[in-house]
Amino acid sequence: MSIGRFVFLSIVVASLAAAMAVWRGHLEVPRQWNPWAPLDLRDAPNLLTGHKLRRLQQDRELCLSVLETAEMRFTPMPDIAPEPRCLLENTVRIERSSAQFSAPFRATCHLAAAYALFERHGLQPAAHEVFGQSVARIDHFGSFACRTIARSNRLSQHATANAFDIAGFRLEDGTRITVARDWQGEGDAARFLRRVRDEACQVFNITLGPDYNQAHHDHFHVDMGGGRLCR
Ligand SMILES: [Zn+2]
Known part of the structure; x- marks a missing residue:
């Protein structure tokens, strides 16, 4: 040998x-x-996080116990299909986290877990670094919509509540930051939003913002569907 x-x-x-x-x-x-x-959402993401998140997709009980490790108020929801092609399976209703939401929203359990990682290890540290304070509220356009992707006949990840559209943030002192107004530019708000987009890319399978296309000029779309895309 x-x-x-x-x-x-x-x-x-x-x-x-x-x-x-x-x-x-x-x-x-x-x-x-x-x-x-099992994944613990208090631990910073590492090379194993993607593998651990994928496991949650198959295992309802495991996913719900993992969500308990997040600073998040949520309710497990029964499976339903509002329309035959749009099945809501293994979802939770998220009421609040370390921040408030402009409205409660429904998400697949593993999207909720990814969101919790993003908020704790990406979003809040970015806000502290740039503004010296926390994000107090997330303004969003929702998660569930039984529809296809624009100009295609493929079902959107929104059709199964596996996607979330984030439009902006409010800081503890009331400062408002919106993707629509603040993405362009060189100021703190623009720097913060670019950092938030990059942090989202670390956790979500797909992250799309204004750099992707005109349809995303006013929000970050994040989802846990197949593939990997960060724009
Ligand atoms: Zn979207």
Whole structure:
């Protein structure tokens, strides 16, 4: 056996042994680095977060218990199909979080988990860095709409409440920031919004803002559908 091959095999065997030890509980690793530990929304996102979020999609009970780790008031909702093509499955109604919302909204449980990560680890730190204060209120255009994507016949992620449209923010001192008015420019508000868009891209599968197209000139669309897009 060549040396290169021996080293490679040794690494594979050692990795498998370590993974086995973690899985059987013989080796303690911090929960955020243990792929079998459920997501805790208080932990900053890392390389395993995408994998842990995907697991929530399949597991209703797990997802609801994970949401309990967020600073969020929510109610689990029964599955319904307001129209046959638009099934609301494994959704919650979000009433408030560390901030208020312009209105309560319905979201799939794993979108709610992603939102909680974004708010705690992306949005609020950005507000503190740029303005020295928290976001007190999120103004939004809603999450559920039984419709297709504009100029296409594919169903939108909004059709299953798996998408959320964020229009702006109000800070603790009452300052209003809107995507429509403040995206362009060089001031603090524009800098904050660009940072918020970048933070959203870290957590949501799809993040679309004014840079994407005219249809998004006044909001950030975030969703947990398939694929990956950040514009
Ligand atoms: Zn949208």
